[in-house]
Amino acid sequence: MKRVGLLAAIPEGSRERLMELGREVSFPVGVRIFEEGSRADRFWLIRTGTVNLDVHVPGRRAAVVETLGEGRLLGWSWLCPPHQWHLGAEAASPVRAWEFGAAEVLALCDRDHELDHALLTYVVEVIGRRLRAARTRLLDLYGPYGSGSDQ
Numbered sequence: 001m002k003r004v005g006l007l008a009a010i011p012e013g014s015r016e017r018l019m020e021l022g023r024e025v026s027f028p029v030g031v032r033i034f035e036e037g038s039r040a041d042r043f044w045l046i047r048t049g050t051v052n053l054d055v056h057v058p059g060r061r062a063a064v065v066e067t068l069g070e071g072r073l074l075g076w077s078w079l080c081p082p083h084q085w086h087l088g089a090e091a092a093s094p095v096r097a098w099e100f101g102a103a104e105v106l107a108l109c110d111r112d113h114e115l116d117h118a119l120l121t122y123v124v125e126v127i128g129r130r131l132r133a134a135r136t137r138l139l140d141l142y143g144p145y146g147s148g149s150d151q
Contacts (some may be wrong), residue, residue: 006045009122014115017108021079022098027051027091033074036088037063040077041102047071048127049095055134062088063141065134076123076130078102087134 006138007015026045027033034040036056050069054062065087068074077085083102109116 006073006119006122010118011114014112014118018100018115018119019098019111020115021108022100025097025099027097029091031091033089033091033095034085036059038087040075040083040085042099043073043075043078043102043105044099044109046072046096047096047098049097050092051095052078052079052090052092053130053134054090055087055104055138057138057142061081063138065137066130067092073122073126076107076126079106079120087130 010018022045023045027049033044033051036054046068048070050067051072051074052064053066053068054064057063074089075085077083079102105119109119
């Protein structure tokens with residue numbers, strides 16, 4: 001098993017316990033994996049393929065804000081109340097992933113404090129990256145002067 005992303009961030013023993021909770025799933029191209037605002041009760045680690053993250057824009061098509069590939073975490077909203085997806089996700093190519101139920105992982109985190117710390121640290125970093133990516137993409141699409149980044 002290749003260790004990138006979340007799997008590389010978790011200590012070996014904790015990683016093995018986490019992976020025991022995962023199940024292999026696949027999504028064909030074009031499948032909506034989750035919708036913005038719906039209940040978030042699981043997450044995925046992408047093994048192969050790509051997933052587009054998008055945000056609903058009233059009166060327009062959903063705007064793709066980031067594309068995730070191998071080793072990337074798909075879904076963090078399961079960890080943060082109110083446990084609703086902040087973005088939508090669609091398979092941009094055929095996807096193979098490990099799927100994890102939030103309740104089982106949170107129960108494991110209660111028993112495994114190394115996993116809890118590593119997972120929370122990683123998810124906070126992901127949230128920050130996704131927020132920056134969404135902001136930049138939306139400003140590029142809808143802002144009068146592009147991303148507005150300092151030059």
